[in-house]
Amino acid sequence: MQRYFLEEAYQPSEKFELSAEAFHHIVHVMRMKPKDRVYLAFSDQQVIIAEITEITEEKVYLTEIEKEEMEKELPSMITIASGYPKGDKLEWIVQKGTELGAHAFIGFPAKTSVVKWDAKKRKKRQERLTKIAQEAAEQSHRQIAPRVELLDTEKELFTQLSDYDVILVAYEESAKQGELANLAKVFNSVTAGSRILAIFGPEGGLMAEEINQFVDAGAIICGLGPRILRTETAPLYLLSAASYHWELNK
Amino acid sequence: MQRYFLEEAYQPSEKFELSAEAFHHIVHVMRMKPKDRVYLAFSDQQVIIAEITEITEEKVYLTEIEKEEMEKELPSMITIASGYPKGDKLEWIVQKGTELGAHAFIGFPAKTSVVKWDAKKRKKRQERLTKIAQEAAEQSHRQIAPRVELLDTEKELFTQLSDYDVILVAYEESAKQGELANLAKVFNSVTAGSRILAIFGPEGGLMAEEINQFVDAGAIICGLGPRILRTETAPLYLLSAASYHWELNK
Numbered sequence: 001m002q003r004y005f006l007e008e009a010y011q012p013s014e015k016f017e018l019s020a021e022a023f024h025h026i027v028h029v030m031r032m033k034p035k036d037r038v039y040l041a042f043s044d045q046q047v048i049i050a051e052i053t054e055i056t057e058e059k060v061y062l063t064e065i066e067k068e069e070m071e072k073e074l075p076s077m078i079t080i081a082s083g084y085p086k087g088d089k090l091e092w093i094v095q096k097g098t099e100l101g102a103h104a105f106i107g108f109p110a111k112t113s114v115v116k117w118d119a120k121k122r123k124k125r126q127e128r129l130t131k132i133a134q135e136a137a138e139q140s141h142r143q144i145a146p147r148v149e150l151l152d153t154e155k156e157l158f159t160q161l162s163d164y165d166v167i168l169v170a171y172e173e174s175a176k177q178g179e180l181a182n183l184a185k186v187f188n189s190v191t192a193g194s195r196i197l198a199i200f201g202p203e204g205g206l207m208a209e210e211i212n213q214f215v216d217a218g219a220i221i222c223g224l225g226p227r228i229l230r231t232e233t234a235p236l237y238l239l240s241a242a243s244y245h246w247e248l249n250k
Numbered sequence: 251m252q253r254y255f256l257e258e259a260y261q262p263s264e265k266f267e268l269s270a271e272a273f274h275h276i277v278h279v280m281r282m283k284p285k286d287r288v289y290l291a292f293s294d295q296q297v298i299i300a301e302i303t304e305i306t307e308e309k310v311y312l313t314e315i316e317k318e319e320m321e322k323e324l325p326s327m328i329t330i331a332s333g334y335p336k337g338d339k340l341e342w343i344v345q346k347g348t349e350l351g352a353h354a355f356i357g358f359p360a361k362t363s364v365v366k367w368d369a370k371k372r373k374k375r376q377e378r379l380t381k382i383a384q385e386a387a388e389q390s391h392r393q394i395a396p397r398v399e400l401l402d403t404e405k406e407l408f409t410q411l412s413d414y415d416v417i418l419v420a421y422e423e424s425a426k427q428g429e430l431a432n433l434a435k436v437f438n439s440v441t442a443g444s445r446i447l448a449i450f451g452p453e454g455g456l457m458a459e460e461i462n463q464f465v466d467a468g469a470i471i472c473g474l475g476p477r478i479l480r481t482e483t484a485p486l487y488l489l490s491a492a493s494y495h496w497e498l499n500k
Contacts (some may be wrong), residue, residue, distance in 0.1 A: 072476045099483050101475070140477045184499040225351070225493040226322045227390045233349050236483075240490030243475040245499065248491070249434035 001049070002030060003039040003138040005145045010046035015053070018060045026052070026060050037065065045073060045143040072143045075246050076194040077103035079164070080235045081157060083110025083202035084117075089232040094129050098136035098146050100239035103195075105133065107150040108157045112204030119152070126150045154210075157199075158217060164197040166190060167219040170234050171201075171211060182222040183238070187245040200234050251299070252280060253289040253388040255395045260296035265303070268310045276302070276310050287315065295323060295393040322393045325496050326444040327353035329414070330485045331407060333360025333452035334367075339482040344379050348386035348396050350489035353445075355383065357400040358407045362454030369402070376400045404460075407449075408467060414447040416440060417469040420484050421451075421461060432472040433488070437495040450484050 004022045018026065018040075026032045034052050040062070041047045050062035080102050082093055094105050107129075109116075117125060129148040137145040151157055161167055166186055171179075190196065199206075199214060206214075215221065224237045254272045268276065268290075276282045284302050290312070291297045300312035330352050332343055344355050357379075359366075367375060379398040387395040401407055411417055416436055421429075440446065449456075449464060456464075465471065474487045 070476055096480075096483050096486075099477060099479050100487065101477055140479065142477060180498050181500075183494070187499075223498075225497045226320055227349060227351055227392060227493075229349050229390065230346075233346050233486075236346075236486055237350065237490040237493070240487040241494035241498070243477075243487070244433070244491035244494055247475045248430050248473075249437075249495070250431075 001037060001039055002026075002032075003041055003047075003141060005041045005134065005137065007043055009044040010042035010048070012064075014063070016040060016050055016062045016064065018062070019058055023058065023060050027055060032060075038062070039068065039141075041143055041145075043144075047072075047143050072141055074101040074103070074239075074242055075192040076190050076196055076242070078196045078198055078239060078242060079104040079106060080239075081106040081108060081197055081199045082231070082235065083108060083200065083206065084113040084115045085202045085231045086114055090125075090129065091132055092232050093235055094132050094146075094148060095136045096236050097239055098133045098142065099140040100236060101142075101243055102146050102235070102239055103144070104147040105129070105149070106157065106160075106197075107148075108154050109151070110154060110202050110204075111207045111210055113202045114204075117150075122150045122152065158213070161197065161217050161219075163195065165194045166196045167214065167217065168196065168198045168222050168238075169206065169211060169214045169219045170198065170224055170238065171221045172205060172223075172228055172234075179221050180223045180225070182220055183224070183241060184245070186220060186222070187242060198235065198238050200231060203231050251287060251289055252276075252282075253291055253297075253391060255291045255384065255387065257293055259294040260292035260298070262314075264313070266290060266300055266312045266314065268312070269308055273308065273310050277305060282310075288312070289318065289391075291393055291395075293394075297322075297393050322391055324351040324353070324489075324492055325442040326440050326446055326492070328446045328448055328489060328492060329354040329356060330489070331356040331358060331447055331449045332481070332485065333358060333450065333456065334363040334365045335452045335481045336364055340375075340379065341382055342482050343485055344382050344396075344398060345386045346486050347489055348383045348392065349390040350486055351392075351493055352396050352485070352489055353394070354397040355379070355399070356407065356410075356447075357398075358404050359401070360404060360452050360454075361457045361460055363452045364454075367400075372400045372402065408463070411447065411467050411469075413445065415444045416446045417464065417467065418446065418448045418472050418488075419456065419461060419464045419469045420448065420474055420488065421471045422455060422473075422478055422484075429471050430473045430475070432470055433474065433491060434495070436470060436472070437492060448485065448488050450481060453481050 047068035054061040134145040297318035304311040
């Protein structure tokens, strides 16, 4: 069943309406008719199953059938910050990371990042990634569609660090330094609703200087097992581990 | 440092030699010289750091410097069996799954698989996937390169089931049936060296009939969290969860 994300919070109502893009998708892409049903996901993470009652020139009207009871979001909100990688790896991180429950994504130019985008290209790319996140959120039955933000400078990332309760930096050398226990420690200690930022380097990794700056700002270095993971694989490991820890191994 | 997989078991020796493909890679691709160092990974999972002592017309000779001490393999061997998916998804599963520690990969034609390969095409594809596994094993510092086997019929998979200690079937509907605890139960109960087979459907999923056949053969149905994962994401979740459970959250 198709899932549509609404920008407003849920308010009990006799009648819900969809217009613009969702209208177009229901009427012209899915060719739905009255009596067909969809999920409506509101901005406060409430989700209802709704039935189409009427389709007009510009609007689809629906009535609530029942609430979707199951919790689909990770209990803590994990934002993935990726140093700009090459090629289409960011697309992959956003698509797979959304399936695996990421709350939001941030791209930033790390010191070893090769790609350079001007403001115009960055805006276009951000729109494309936002669309990928939305589609993956629909497909994986999320209650929210993750936000994607592409930063112009690494400094902007530092100014945002205070928005989070916990900051993790994945560091591939840390396996050698016995920091393999930190991830589990963090997963065990955070409370529901915590905001976690997990920072990952691009292909060339994060430089010692960057790691030190993040640690000075309060970040915890964590290893992700004894094998070396690629830049696009490491965030998927962290999100899977979080889901397993909080949702399956309770 | 480059990593080469050898087909023989480790035997202490004054002198090791590489020829054929490894020779070509060292001499013509990496353009290494005497005194350069590489990892040699033997078939019994022992890994040494070796230094080149001499390069002749057809052989590279090396001497052992030290053993690689760290354990890089998951304590239990997880084989990923994927119902043939579309496009290049199997390449992705093999590359990322190797990074994440899979012991081996099996492809099989599930009832909803769309792709059809004749014996010749299957052989070619298997060779390509084996190469991808080998490269990913080198890059992620594995002690073994996973084996890849592409089956002609689903029946062949059933005849192999007795080779494993535990058989898991990932089933997306199981989240609704309260089977979310099974994965952790299995990870908690298996002993080191166990052979685990984890079976995943293609895009269209496994049919109820297939699931029942696997369960009749002893398989345990397990959910992978409340979100719906794509066919190429689910194996990565399972491997990440295994690594987290056994290697990080001890």
